[in-house]
Amino acid sequence: xxxxxxxxxxxxxxxxxxxxxxxxxxxxxxxxxxxxxxxxxxxxxxxxxxxxxxxxxxxxxxxxxxxxxxxxxxxxxxxxxxxxxxxxxxxxxxxxxxxxxxxxxxxxxxxxxxxxxxxxxxxxxxxxxxxxxxxxxxxxxxxxxxxxxxxxxxxxxxxxxxxxxxxxxxxxxxxxxxxxxxxxxxxxxxxxxxxxxxxxxxxxxxxxxxxxxxxxxxxxxxxxxxxxxxxxxxxxxxxxxxxxxxxxxxxxxxxxxxxxxxxxxxxxxxxxxxxxxxxxxxxxxxxxxxxxxxxxxxxx
Amino acid sequence: xxxxxxxxxxxxxxxxxxxxxxxxxxxxxxxxxxxxxxxxxxxxxxxxxxxxxxxxxxxxxxxxxxxxxxxxxxxxxxxxxxxxxxxxxxxxxxxxxxxxxxxxxxxxxxxxxxxxxxxxxxxxxxxxxxxxxxxxxxxxxxxxxxxxxxxxxxxxxxxxxxxxxxxxxxxxxxxxxxxxxxxxxxxxxxxxxxxxxxxxxxxxxxxxxxxxxxxxxxxxxxxxxxxxxxxxxxxxxxxxxxxxxxxxxxxxxxxxxxxxxxxxxxxxxxxxxxxxxxxxxxxxxxxxxxxxxxxxxxxx
Numbered sequence: 285x286x287x288x289x290x291x292x293x294x295x296x297x298x299x300x301x302x303x304x305x306x307x308x309x310x311x312x313x314x315x316x317x318x319x320x321x322x323x324x325x326x327x328x329x330x331x332x333x334x335x336x337x338x339x340x341x342x343x344x345x346x347x348x349x350x351x352x353x354x355x356x357x358x359x360x361x362x363x364x365x366x367x368x369x370x371x372x373x374x375x376x377x378x379x380x381x382x383x384x385x386x387x388x389x390x391x392x393x394x395x396x397x398x399x400x401x402x403x404x405x406x407x408x409x410x411x412x413x414x415x416x417x418x419x420x421x422x423x424x425x426x427x428x429x430x431x432x433x434x435x436x437x438x439x440x441x442x443x444x445x446x447x448x449x450x451x452x453x454x455x456x457x458x459x460x461x462x463x464x465x466x467x468x469x470x471x472x473x474x475x476x477x478x479x480x481x482x483x484x485x486x487x488x489x490x491x492x493x494x495x496x497x498x499x500x501x502x503x504x505x506x507x508x509x510x511x512x513x514x515x516x517x518x519x520x521x522x523x524x525x526x527x528x529x530x531x532x533x534x535x536x537x538x539x540x541x542x543x544x545x546x547x548x549x550x551x552x553x554x555x556x557x558x559x560x561x562x563x564x565x566x567x568x569x570x571x572x573x574x575x576x577x578x579x580x581x582x583x584x
Numbered sequence: 585x586x587x588x589x590x591x592x593x594x595x596x597x598x599x600x601x602x603x604x605x606x607x608x609x610x611x612x613x614x615x616x617x618x619x620x621x622x623x624x625x626x627x628x629x630x631x632x633x634x635x636x637x638x639x640x641x642x643x644x645x646x647x648x649x650x651x652x653x654x655x656x657x658x659x660x661x662x663x664x665x666x667x668x669x670x671x672x673x674x675x676x677x678x679x680x681x682x683x684x685x686x687x688x689x690x691x692x693x694x695x696x697x698x699x700x701x702x703x704x705x706x707x708x709x710x711x712x713x714x715x716x717x718x719x720x721x722x723x724x725x726x727x728x729x730x731x732x733x734x735x736x737x738x739x740x741x742x743x744x745x746x747x748x749x750x751x752x753x754x755x756x757x758x759x760x761x762x763x764x765x766x767x768x769x770x771x772x773x774x775x776x777x778x779x780x781x782x783x784x785x786x787x788x789x790x791x792x793x794x795x796x797x798x799x800x801x802x803x804x805x806x807x808x809x810x811x812x813x814x815x816x817x818x819x820x821x822x823x824x825x826x827x828x829x830x831x832x833x834x835x836x837x838x839x840x841x842x843x844x845x846x847x848x849x850x851x852x853x854x855x856x857x858x859x860x861x862x863x864x865x866x867x868x869x870x871x872x873x874x875x876x877x878x879x880x881x882x883x884x
Binding site: 368372378401422426427435468 | 612616617618620621622625668672675676677678696697698700701703704705707708709711712714715716722723724726727728730731734735737738739740741743744746747748750751764
């Protein structure tokens with residue numbers, strides 16, 4: 285369906301444009317002190333990335349007919365948490381990487397202490413924005429969104445997944461162990477992206493929120509499986525980050541656990557399950573379905 | 585007034601006990617995965633420190649007759665932000681320190697990537713708690729508190745002050761430049777401690793909030809001036825952190841800028857100004873006054 289695809293691409297590009305514009309507006313200006321820190325925050329957050337978490341937030345917001353402006357603020361908060369995690373993950377004491385989103389990593393372009401503070405400050409800014417701007421019908425819902433994002437980012441979410449990843453390096457993980465790691469490392473923030481996007485609009489019955497959450501869990505895992513496949517197969521120039529790193533660092537991945545073909549098949553199965561849970565939403569979940577297709581078909 | 589002092593010490597110890605108990609309860613259990621990360625978070629946050637920010641929060645809460653439970657949750661959030669900043673500041677790429685609160689620093693006791701994730705996770709947890717528990721009369725006030733804490737922690741607050749400190753190392757700063765650095769580095773979180781403590785109780789006229797803010801600004805600076813004096817004069821065993829570090833690292837301090845005697849006199853002046861702005865609060869500001877005395881008279 286090339287027509288549909290073109291329409292999706294147009295939608296995605298327009299939303300990516302809104303996120304870029306809002307990041308540019310909401311990040312501290314580069315000429316405000318401390319200038320170097322603010323420049324580095326902008327360097328890390330602007331002009332790159334697929335913005336998958338923002339797109340999930342926008343797409344989920346269509347299910348609850350959320351206002352675009354609320355979705356943009358929420359999408360920016362989600363992306364800031366993601367970017368902070370990339371900046372810290374790339375540090376020498378972590379993955380020690382030099383390339384991210386097609387550019388030198390933050391600590392290479394600036395320096396290590398600045399990159400540390402960039403990550404710290406981006407995290408604070410994410411919570412600031414969700415507290416400062418009106419992103420939901422009620423302040424109670426907004427507090428729930430803040431709590432959800434903080435849990436997703438913290439030691440039982442994304443940062444915890446990073447810790448599990450560190451401990452697992454060089455070990456062979458079983459598939460359930462691998463899944464446990466990714467539920468934390470990437471899954472938590474992807475779930476938060478879908479749930480917070482939905483929270484921006486009208487309240488859904490809890491049954492419907494569970495359906496969205498089920499979608500998010502399955503598509504989050506599919507995203508990670510494809511990430512592992514791409515790390516093993518795609519060239520660095522396409523990825524915009526160092527390819528083949530997982531194998532060199534002895535990381536447990538879906539490719540090391542089951543091979544490329546089985547991993548791709550697993551991702552397609554997960555996508556099918558994810559999309560099935562959207563059935564009752566009809567046309568309102570169209571962008572979520574299209575995003576699911578994009579996530580498993582992407583080549584970068 | 586030894587009688588008054590004993591009463592203050594009793595008050596301070598009881599509040600420190602409440603914070604310790606609440607930290608123990610609110611930090612993730614050490615036996616929950618990822619265990620090593622959770623152990624390290626507990627290691628960094630429990631059993632140490634003067635808990636100055638929590639005490640300021642409790643003392644400000646007495647001005648607005650805030651419930652103790654709300655103050656404790658808020659005090660924990662403030663302390664978690666402070667502890668996260670210590671863990672990151674001690675990292676090899678920053679101050680590279682081995683001793684904190686009388687124990688090996690987090691990256692020495694565990695390892696560098698774990699310490700990085702400890703700081704990241706403690707920051708998330710602080711915002712989670714302020715969103716999750718009821719800490720104010722209205723959710724609107726609670727959102728304001730979250731925004732205030734996020735700003736105080738971020739690039740135009742504490743993390744920004746750290747960046748200014750990095751750039752200033754090895755340089756001679758003017759007194760206004762030094763003050764600019766400390767307004768960010770320690771001042772922002774100390775102001776947040778007073779303001780958030782007050783926010784836990786009944787709403788004050790904005791004039792009264794400005795008075796509290798004035799108190800917080802002056803006492804925050806006094807706190808930093810005394811910190812510089814103690815770094816230059818107190819032994820490591822008393823401080824529980826490496827003494828004499830500022831001079832060795834070529835840091836600009838109030839002692840390097842004006843000498844020990846003038847710095848002590850400046851701290852006393854700042855305290856006097858701070859306490860003057862509490863005049864209209866009468867007995868309700870008693871603990872804030874006592875804390876101000878403690879902050880400039882402390883020997884560790």
